[in-house]
């Protein structure tokens with residue numbers, strides 16, 4: 298006997314009454330028993346595929362999640378969605394599909410859930426866009442939901458040192474500069490990524506994995522264990538049981554994701570020196586709940602959050618090291634000590650964050666996680682900027698940079714797209730002191746807001762990462778380092794000031810005061826705007842990317858494809 302009142306669950310539309318006999322026939326066809334058909338139906342969405350190591354371990358974990366659902370008298374129904382893997386899409390046209398895939402993932406999970414009237418959702422994801430896409434679907438549907446990260450990759454080992462894919466991207470620059478032989482490059486590429494799992498530093502996937510715990514959608518500590526560890530499967534099973542508990546208590550995704558829990562998530566991004574992409578994904582998740590939590594709100598949190606977790610790319614350690622010293626819960630305990638955490642938010646086990654943290658006995662180890670009272674730096678590893686060059690804001694990761702390195706003035710060197718900039722970097726046709734400007738790479742103008750690790754890593758690899766600055770209306774990888782300012786808004790395609798820059802304009806970037814400006818008066822900018830010939834024509838006149846370019850909204854609001862949506866009028870069946 299199930300303790301769930303099926304008459305109140307969405308799945309009754311597909312399993313109950315004489316009119317649903319044909320529907321039940323399909324379930325019998327898949328080997329389900331009568332009892333299983335009449336239990337709650339739980340969608341188990343995974344992003345498993347063979348595109349990249351990030352998602353390859355999800356299938357195993359999904360089976361464990363399904364066991365957990367079954368143990369708690371639910372019937373799991375597994376389904377998959379798409380992914381685009383940034384590491385492989387990087388540096389070419391393919392990267393335009395990346396951010397657009399976040400929306401496709403949210404949409405496909407939503408449509409599958411709606412079409413089959415599932416009652417709850419366990420979502421497993423392992424890569425940069427699949428994590429926020431899955432969380433967006435949970436908040437959009439507002440069903441009882443538990444998120445589970447697929448886990449990070451193990452670090453590679455070369456010449457007695459841990460290495461990650463970041464080293465391989467940067468090795469391309471060393472190779473271009475003649476400081477690395479082809480043979481050495483090949484040796485590195487063969488060992489840098491030794492297992493299943495998402496990129497190992499505090500890059501975008503691990504940043505969003507930390508967010509999943511901090512925001513409350515994932516069980517505490519579930520993000521930490523690397524993908525190949527079968528100990529992850531205990532969390533998967535527990536996630537399956539947890540979603541049934543939430544269903545019983547009718548705790549839904551929007552009870553968990555609130556303004557306060559978004560603030561908790563932003564704190565964790567800042568104190569770990571996380572990916573600037575969180576400046577897009579947190580507003581996008583908030584948007585699904587009808588909450589205005591824009592880039593400037595995220596940056597406001599960053600401003601007074603100490604940076605105290607020493608992770609790559611700014612710092613020394615990888616996700617596995619963080620896990621070994623206690624993971625996100627220990628980080629959150631430090632935030633709590635400084636009064637920087639809302640403890641009353643709900644987490645995936647149905648208790649509050651404060652209650653969940655009370656059960657954690659470990660303390661900051663002082664090496665990977667510093668005590669918040671003696672942080673690496675007093676302000677966040679990620680900073681927001683504004684000024685006459687970015688009236689709608691911009692974002693930069695400063696983790697690992699000294700205060701002197703966070704102020705830069707130099708002449709603009711303008712490129713109309715990433716390829717032009719990469720070629721110039723490859724040919725070393727730029728100078729120390731330049732501010733490289735890459736425009737027409739915004740969400741609508743790219744289209745797709747490409748991530749530019751190939752170019753920024755090449756600069757670092759050439760040893761020029763600290764000698765130039767870079768600004769763009771596109772975005773950066775979590776593995777990008779150097780003074781690289783992204784999300785400059787409004788984007789060039791919308792006629793933002795970045796579209797009006799000319800070579801030689803003097804640009805000032807100041808992460809200490811939060812300024813991004815160009816030495817042009819309002820009159821100068823207005824005169825240039827009057828002469829502006831309009832957005833550059835993109836390559837895409839049809840298909841998914843054209844559709845995306847037509848629908849996508851502004852960067853500071855998360856580059857969502859339905860900026861006018863009214864989440865407060867949301868319906869999922871009659872929940």
Ligand SMILES: CC(C)(O)[C@@H](O)C(=O)O
Pocket residue numbers: 383384425462496500501502572574748750773774775776
């Ligand atoms: C390839 C990476 C490192 O995953 C990157 O895409 C990121 O955003 O962190």
Ligand SMILES: [Mg+2]
Pocket residue numbers: 383425501748773774775
């Ligand atoms: Mg990425």
